[in-house]
Amino acid sequence: MSGGRSGVTDCAIAVGVAAILVVTGLSGQHSGTNLDLLGYALLTIGGLTLAARRRAPVAVLAVTGLCAVGYQAAGFDVPAVAYLFAVYAAVRAGHRTVTVAASVTMLAALPLAALASGLHDTGEAFARARGALELAWLIAAGAAGEALRQAERRADEAERTREETARHRADEERLHIARELHDSLTHQISIIKVQAEVAVHVARKRGEQVPDALLVIQEAGREATRELRATLGALRDDDTTPPRGLDHVPELVERARGIGLDATLTIEGRRFDVPAAVDRTVYRIVQEALTNIARHADAATASVRIECRPDVLAIRVEDDGKATPDSAPAPGVGLLGMRERVTALGGRLRAEPRGEGGFTVQAELPVDRTS
Numbered sequence: 001m002s003g004g005r006s007g008v009t010d011c012a013i014a015v016g017v018a019a020i021l022v023v024t025g026l027s028g029q030h031s032g033t034n035l036d037l038l039g040y041a042l043l044t045i046g047g048l049t050l051a052a053r054r055r056a057p058v059a060v061l062a063v064t065g066l067c068a069v070g071y072q073a074a075g076f077d078v079p080a081v082a083y084l085f086a087v088y089a090a091v092r093a094g095h096r097t098v099t100v101a102a103s104v105t106m107l108a109a110l111p112l113a114a115l116a117s118g119l120h121d122t123g124e125a126f127a128r129a130r131g132a133l134e135l136a137w138l139i140a141a142g143a144a145g146e147a148l149r150q151a152e153r154r155a156d157e158a159e160r161t162r163e164e165t166a167r168h169r170a171d172e173e174r175l176h177i178a179r180e181l182h183d184s185l186t187h188q189i190s191i192i193k194v195q196a197e198v199a200v201h202v203a204r205k206r207g208e209q210v211p212d213a214l215l216v217i218q219e220a221g222r223e224a225t226r227e228l229r230a231t232l233g234a235l236r237d238d239d240t241t242p243p244r245g246l247d248h249v250p251e252l253v254e255r256a257r258g259i260g261l262d263a264t265l266t267i268e269g270r271r272f273d274v275p276a277a278v279d280r281t282v283y284r285i286v287q288e289a290l291t292n293i294a295r296h297a298d299a300a301t302a303s304v305r306i307e308c309r310p311d312v313l314a315i316r317v318e319d320d321g322k323a324t325p326d327s328a329p330a331p332g333v334g335l336l337g338m339r340e341r342v343t344a345l346g347g348r349l350r351a352e353p354r355g356e357g358g359f360t361v362q363a364e365l366p367v368d369r370t371s
Helices: 003-026 034-052 057-073 081-092 096-116 122-132 135-205 212-235 246-258 276-297 333-344
Strands: 262-268 301-308 312-319 348-353 359-366
Touching: 003 034, 003 081, 034 057, 034 081, 057 081, 057 096, 057 122, 081 096, 081 135, 096 122, 096 135, 135 212, 212 246, 246 262, 246 276, 246 301, 276 301, 276 312, 276 333, 276 359, 333 348, 333 359
Parallel strands: 262 301
Antiparallel strands: 301 312, 312 359, 348 359
16 A cells, blocks of 8 residues: 555544544533533544554554543543554554553553542442453454564565565576586687687797787687676676776777777767766677677778767767668677667667768667666
């Protein structure tokens, strides 16, 4: 039940109980003195106070108890219905000791209040007090509150257990993926990296010119090792290796230049702090776009332009390769991966041949700084 609906329900109960108390009080024989007016006021206050029983159960318990003693002393033989509701609310909120102490005090104070109202027979005073607050009803109200409190506690515990179980399963799955990646890829990538470095070393030792393709393989092996290490660290919740983002884009452009591509980087606008997910996605988009250019575009130049706006981070990667509108390449895994990343962040992605030749990748990532 929402907070608004709970408040309406509490107010309705409070008004209903107050009405019952006042009507019961009116059914008795009273002379209309100031003392009677005080009694009616206490009946009304005792009932209406129940509207706050969820927010301040102990205070409501005290007020309803004092009102019940007060209108009994004023000569109103009316059951302490509001106090029973307050007992239920206080026990449900977990205030058992306070409720027991208050109830014992009430059981002792009601006979004294009946005597103060003008009764001279002690037995009759105790009978009136017993009629105003039956011990059985008092125990029932407390038991109902305790039963509901235990049920809510068990429900909360069950919800926490489900969440912990889900987190545990997710952690196990993440570690399983990390182990699979480590076992299947790390060894092979290490072999490629070592063999490329050995070939470059031997060629240089012999005074031979190292082929550009071999240098690209060497650098790609190093980058793949770094990327795999970062991925495994993230899967294992290892924060020692920070993820790559916008600050590392110049390295991607410099690496593209190293393989003979005339690549340029332009970053416009004021650099704002962006969410980590956006930061990582920028790096991945530029990385995948430059990789596709190097592999498939047969391009001589490439440009990377990043525009930082207050609410959007825009990326544009273009090349002068062989792609034309009439020979649009089929989207591969890399483009699909880019689109999934951008869509997950609520952004937009365009990847298509340019009219003047070449290919363009454009992405707009919303920057929500409140998240």
